[in-house]
Amino acid sequence: MLYSATINVMVKAARRAGRSLKRDLGEVEHLQVSLKGPANFVSLADKRAEEILYQDLAKARPGYGFIGEEGGTREGTDKSHTWIVDPLDGTTNFLHGIPQFAISIGLVREGTVIAGVIYNPANDELYIAERGKGAFLNDQRLRVAGRRQxxxxxxxxxxxxxxxxxxxxxxxxxxxxxxxxxxxxxxxxxxxxxxxxxxxxxxxxxxxxxxxxxxxxxxxxxxxxxxxxxxxxxxxxxxxxxxxxxxxxxxxxxxxxxxxx
Structure with missing residues (x-):
């Protein structure tokens, strides 16, 4: 499946952050049985993933703004484009070793979301959408369910x-x-x-x-x-x-x- 250069940048960043989270998930599962508990470790995992996303996205599109759950807003020179990023959506699930969490990256241009990537590294499901070009899961076209009852x-x-x-x-x-x-x-x-x-x-x-x-x-x-x-x-x-x-x-x-x- 051929995607735009922007989507490829987003996917690469999501996968790299995902590898970091997947490694950290193994440590979280180990910490479940310790007296220390995994809460502080998960906070660090969240911040590590966001920094990876910021580095990769800023390198590829240096002028874009960046809004992250952990680091707040970082202004860019290109005022029309902003990344909106959650490095670990489903933190409580991750904290308990439940593999239902994701990295979410949206790209906004002048107030409109034009591209999105959602990646669950636990099961390697990669969702991609680009405005006017459809939505995909691991390269398969997506359609909402058609039920009417x-x-x-x-x-x-x-x-x-x-x-x-x-x-x-x-x-x-x-x-x-x-x-x-x-x-x-x-x-x-x-x-x-x-x-x-x-x-x-x-x-x-x-x-x-x-x-x-x-x-x-x-x-x-x-x-x-x-x-x-x-x-x-x-x-x-x-x-x-x-x-x-x-x-x-x-x-x-x-x-x-x-x-x-």
């Missing part, structure tokens, strides 16, 4: 963090949706939830209070696979609000009806 659908959600978000609101939403669908899942990595919708593994997904690095690449993935992604409360840009709902056109519409009640 909500009671046949499996939907994912995210749980509010302790001390953040409205837990009562989430409980209301969860109860309303789980009564209408075939199954409700919570995997713990927003980028992969979005990628799973793009791949047709999940029919829909919603979550509130996310950051741009959680969803930039994944939102593009869903759209390029034929899905719909919006803010939960309005037709606005979830990349700005952090409140995302997605699925095929029908499932998205049904979830929106429930969530906006």
């Amino acid at each position: 909500l009671n046949e659908c499996v939907v994912a959600c995210g749980l509010p963090h302790i001390g953040r978000g409205d837990h009562e609101e989430f409980r209301r939403e969860m109860t309303a949706i789980q009564d209408r669908v075939a199954g409700l899942r919570r995997f713990g990595a927003a980028s992969l939830d979005l990628a799973f919708v793009a791949a047709g593994r999940l029919d829909g997904y919603w979550e509130r209070d996310l950051q741009s690095w959680d969803i930039a690449a994944g939102m593009l993935m869903v759209r390029e696979a034929g899905g719909t992604v919006t803010d939960i409360a309005t037709p606005g840009d979830a990349l700005v609000t952090g409140h995302v709902v997605c699925g095929n056109e029908f499932v998205h519409g049904e979830l929106v009806k429930i969530l906006r009640k």
Whole structure:
């Protein structure tokens, strides 16, 4: 499969950071049984992966800005392009040795996400999307699932963090949706939830209070696979609000009806 030079840069960076995380995952699994525990080590693993991404992306595109979960914003001379990066989405999963985590890289040009890469080094699944060119998983074209009966659908959600978000609101939403669908899942990595919708593994997904690095690449993935992604409360840009709902056109519409009640 032939991809653009930009995608190739992103893939190379993601794979190099992924090798670092995969090595660190082995150490995390060892630390599970120690008194010290893996928390501090995971924090270092996260920062190491982000530095690898920054070095590789900055070398290939030296003028671009860079927004990372760990290092914050680094201004570039090219004000129209910015990398938005999560070096380890699914940190809690990684912390416990659960192989459901990913590196997420999005490229924004003048406010629009134009390229995205999501990579899970634990199972070597590489998701790629480029605006107007489709979405792919390990070079296979992706399409969202086509189900049009909500009671046949499996939907994912995210749980509010302790001390953040409205837990009562989430409980209301969860109860309303789980009564209408075939199954409700919570995997713990927003980028992969979005990628799973793009791949047709999940029919829909919603979550509130996310950051741009959680969803930039994944939102593009869903759209390029034929899905719909919006803010939960309005037709606005979830990349700005952090409140995302997605699925095929029908499932998205049904979830929106429930969530906006």
